[in-house]
Each structure stands twice: as structure tokens, then as C-alpha cells.
Amino acid sequence: MNLSKCRIMDLPKVADARGNLTFIEENRHIPFAIKRVYYLYDVPGGESRGGHAHKTLQQFIVAASGSFDVILDDGSKKKRFHLNRSYYGLYVPNMIWRELDNFSSGSVCLVLASDLYKAEDYIRDYEVFKQMTSKGKKKHNVRRKQ
Numbered sequence: 001m002n003l004s005k006c007r008i009m010d011l012p013k014v015a016d017a018r019g020n021l022t023f024i025e026e027n028r029h030i031p032f033a034i035k036r037v038y039y040l041y042d043v044p045g046g047e048s049r050g051g052h053a054h055k056t057l058q059q060f061i062v063a064a065s066g067s068f069d070v071i072l073d074d075g076s077k078k079k080r081f082h083l084n085r086s087y088y089g090l091y092v093p094n095m096i097w098r099e100l101d102n103f104s105s106g107s108v109c110l111v112l113a114s115d116l117y118k119a120e121d122y123i124r125d126y127e128v129f130k131q132m133t134s135k136g137k138k139k140h141n142v143r144r145k146q
């Protein structure tokens with residue numbers, strides 16, 4: 001998987017004097033069906049989360065409140081995204097290593113996921129992740145040369 005597939009996606013925003021409203025429909029505003037929703041909150045200052053990749057899971061990450069950074073890594077390149085609005089989010093495909101840090105006080109990190117929680121889908125060792133991504137690249141290059 002390539003970092004270029006990771007992208008900020010704008011969401012609909014219904015602006016209203018009574019307060020704004022944003023909604024997300026599966027396969028329309030994000031490119032997958034939503035099977036699970038989870039959120040990180042009460043993250044103490046200076047803490048970081050994540051530190052893993054997924055073999056198949058796709059995610060869409062929104063700063064529902066406050067702000068934080070998401071650092072994405074495809075095994076060869078890294079990019080830091082600052083999320084601080086509720087009307088856009090970050091699409092993270094499978095086989096991307098992610099870390100989250102720089103949480104503002106009271107922030108809420110909302111994650112929409114393409115599958116149920118499956119421990120076996122996690123890659124928690126960065127060296128294993130690096131090996132898997134470099135094998136994937138080698139295979140791709142062999143196929144291209146043929």
C-alpha cells in the first residue's frame with residue numbers, strides 16, 4: 001500500500017445558527033462499508049496511541065473534538081497529518097503504519113472501521129511490517145519486469 005492512497009476527505013457540513021451538523025454515509029463519503037466505530041478520549045497530554053498497521057482493515061479518522069496528529073508510514077515514506085475539524089477526516093487504507101500524538105486536551109478521535117475487531121489483523125511489530133511491505137514491493141517489481 002502506498003501513502004498516496006491516504007488522503008484527507010471532506011464531509012458534508014450543514015451549517016446552522018443552532019450548531020453545525022456533519023454526517024458520514026458508507027460507500028459514499030468514505031470508500032468502504034462501516035462495520036465498527038470506536039473513539040479515543042481522555043488521552044493524557046503527551047501520550048501517543050496506535051503504533052500498528054492492519055493487514056486488511058481500512059479506517060477513517062475524524063477529530064470529532066479538539067485536535068491531534070496522525071503519522072502515516074507505508075514502509076518507505078512517512079507523512080504527518082494534523083486533524084482539527086469535525087467536517088473532514090483522514091482515510092487510512094490497509095498496510096499503513098500509524099501513530100497518533102499531539103492530542104489537545106478534551107479531544108475525541110473518532111474512528112470508522114471496515115471490519116469488526118480482529119486481533120489477528122494487527123501488525124504490531126514495526127520490523128515485521130517493514131519486511132512485509134518490502135516483500136510486497138519486490139513481488140510487484142518482479143511482476144512489472146515480466
Ligand code: TYD
Nearest residue numbers: 036037038040048049050051052116117118
Ligand atoms: P489498541 O489497538 O492497542 O489501541 P490503539 O489503536 O490506540 O493502539 O487497543 C487497546 C485495547 O482495546 C486492546 O486490548 C484491544 C482493545 N480493542 C477492542 O477490544 N476493540 C476495538 O475495537 C479496539 C480498537 C481495541
